[in-house]
């Protein structure tokens with residue numbers, strides 16, 4: 814993950830067609846980051862993931878192993894996708910959902926991940942956004958919408974402090 818994975822007005826990848834979701838009646842937005850405070854939190858969240866997972870051999874191994882088994886068991890194409898593969902992806906684009914009262918915290922559609930504004934106003938916003946990203950990365954890897962597969966990635970990947978046990982979807 815690097816600046817190329819963040820939707821900013823300057824990032825040409827962000828100029829995509831409207832993303833369609835399968836949730837009728839819910840307007841999900843995949844916009845760019847124009848608020849410097851939110852952009853800073855997002856950049857720090859990516860650094861937090863790097864520090865807690867990539868730079869920690871024990872956590873990195875448990876996180877990679879979790880992603881591989883989960884993606885093989887829950888993914889539509891049954892393809893093993895390690896956390897490393899997600900982290901090194903150049904396809905993923907992290908977008909902004911500019912609604913403090915959005916019905917979801919975040920959503921992943923194809924290679925587009927959108928993080929709702931309410932995540933950025935939490936007291937522990939950096940850890941919270943980082944954990945939300947790990948959850949969405951698990952969906953990108955294959956975690957389905959009906960299990961606890963995405964959320965259960967958090968304790969396996971060093972984010973037990975922002976884990977919601979039992980959360981489905």
Ligand SMILES: [Zn+2]
Pocket residue numbers: 948952963964981982
């Ligand atoms: Zn989810």
